Amino acid sequence: MSGSRQPVANIPASAGLTGAAVAIGIALLAAAIVLIQLGLTLPAKLLLSATAVAAVLVHWRLPASSARSPDVEQIDPLTGLTNRRYFHDVGQAMIENVQRRQRGIALMLVDIDRFRAIAGSLGHEAGDLLLRHVAKTIRDEAPSEAIVARFESDCFGCLIPFDPRGRDRIERLAERLAVRLGQPVKLVDQELTPRAAIALTRIDDGAATVDRLVRQADLALIAAKARSDGKPLWFAPAMEEAMAERNAIITDLRAALANGDIQPRFEAQVDLGTARLTGFEVSGYWDHPSLGPMTAERFMPVAEACGLSGEVSLSLMRQAMAAARDWDPSITLSIPLAASQFQDAWLAQKVIKTLTECGFPAHRLEIEITENALFANLALAQSIVISLKNQGIALALDAFGRGYSSLAHLRALPFDRVRIDPNFIRNMAADPDCCAIVTAIVHLGDSLHLPIAAKGVRDLDIEMRLRDIGCSHGQGSLYGPPLDLAQVRQMLAEKRLLAGISPSSFTIPRLAG
Structure with missing residues (x-):
């Protein structure tokens, strides 16, 4: 598409055709009047009849909304695009028109x-420039008949009529947008590489409405943002089931926290050199009354989205610390924190307060942080980490290798340990590239004097490979399933790893791979 179009007064291209039709109609009427004055009644009647037929055809072929131009209240003042309220009106008119012509309609949301x-x-000026850049990019790539609107602060909609056999045309448009919006852009003397979540839905069964399209695209957008890979995602009916589950989790989460229904699970962490148990990673478990048992992977993303991940993490931390006070002093607790928690300037104080209330030694606590937590505000994350480190709390970079700027983050924060993304570990045996990546990460750790731990160890072959390349610690299904409070206490008692009981030469048993 040409880059010369500007994102101003975004009205369908058919509005220009409407104006031309009106002008021609006026000329024909004037000609008929002249013919009548000359006494040529029959030609005048024929001309008037042709004009009436043409007017009906033009009205049928064009959306009703094209006969008027949007006023100031219908235009987003920052980007010049249609605003959401006007989008609903002109969008519904477009849908009714394309359905009469047996065409399909697709909606794309860009966030x-x-x-x-x-x-x-970077400041609000940079934010405004970025919004204008995104608006212009969408308008440049969209077909001329599409309606492009700014829905809210950073979300845009694009309504596109299409031939039902041409879904690939919509997919190519979305893919082009993903590429263009992922290119570096200069904003207020700073270069930024933005990324967008893109969701798509289409209805070509004659039952489309603006509300139905928006609802489906919103569900797909939630899934696209959670997937976080920048690739366009089409709506699927299963997303409605996922949203029903999400709503149930949101509705019941706060009560579950108050009632203590979300409980910790403990996954063993092992020294690969000696096979000794060194600690546990703590995760959450919730037996939901209607959805059944759920691990943290299922409910924590929802908790983070609704602003409750901090309360869940601190609750799990408090329960785990209370249980671990009389464990052998060599055993540590590793607590993953959500990315959104590192945008809380009071996070360090909350963690330290929990330590104090539980009487748990700071040196036995390790906080896990993912790279996603560093993107939003690295300076704030550094401040939080320094406060935690000053209390003797250890810091681990979790899921290393998944992000795009891992090496920079290793230099920016004083990590005590790095945990390799479990996807690399699980695929080591089958994929030589994964094995090479894991080896490179371990060697990098050696050069930085930084212990490297592997998550997702599930068989003896992978354990042996990790030990051979010098990986220091491992965790995963090879060392047993996550344990609840009673199970972990029973296991520690049997292995004489409760305080006051000598640990002797305990090694954690491996499960058959």
């Missing part, structure tokens, strides 16, 4: 990742 963090760190 800028981390927009608030970008505007917060």
Whole structure:
């Protein structure tokens, strides 16, 4: 598409055709009047009849909304695009028109990742420039008949009529947008590489409405943002089931926290050199009354999205610390924290307060942080980490290798340990590239004097490979399933790893791979 179009007064291209039709109609009427004055009644009647037929055809072929231009209240003042309220009106008119012509209709939603963090760190002027850049990019790529609107602060919609056999045309448009919006852009003398979540839905069964399209696209957008890979995602009916589950989790989460229904599970962490148990990673478990048992992977993303991940993490931390006070002093607790928690300036104080209340030694606590937690505000994350380190709390970079700037983050924060993304570990045996990546990460750790731990160890072959390349610690199904409070206490008692009981030469048993 040409880059010369500007994102101003975004009205369908058919509005120009409407104006031309009106002008021609006026000329024909004038000609008929002249013919009548000359006494040529029959030609005048024929001309008037032809004009009436043409007017009906034009009205049928064009959306009703094209006969009027949007006023100031219908235009987003920052981007010049249609606003959401006017989009609903002209969109519904477009849908009714394309359905009469037996065509399909698709809606694409585009949401800028981390927009608030970008505007917060670079300033509102940079945020406005980014919004204008995204608006112009969408308008340039969209077909001329499409309606492009700014829905809300950083979300845009694009309504596109299409031939039902041409879904690939919509997919190519979305893929082009993903590429263009992922290119570096200069904002207020700073270069930024934005990324967008793109969701798509289409209805070509004659039952489309604006509300139905928006609802489906919203569900797909939630899934696209959770997937966080920048690739366009089409709506699927299963997303409605996922949303029903999400709503149930949101509805019941706060009560579950108050009632103590979300409980810790403990996954063993092992020294690969000696096979000794060194600690446990703590995760959450919730037996939901209607959805059944859920691990943290299922409910924590929802908790983070609704602002409750901090309360869940601190609750699990408090329960785990209370249980671990009389464990052998060599055993540590590793607590993963959500990315959103590192945007809380009071996080360090909350963790330290929990330590104090539980009487748990700071040196036995390790906080796990993912790279996603560093994107929004690295300076704040550094401040939080320094406060925690000053209390003797250890810091681990979790899921290393998944992000795009791992080496920079290793230099930016004083990590005590790095945990390799479990996807690399699980695929070591089958994929030589994964094995090479894991080896490179371990060698990098050696050069930085930084212990490297592997998550997702599930068989003896992978354990042996990790030990051979010098990986220091491992965790995963090879060393047993996550244990609840009673199970972990029973296991520690049997192995004489409760305080006051000598640990002797305990090694954790491996399960058959």
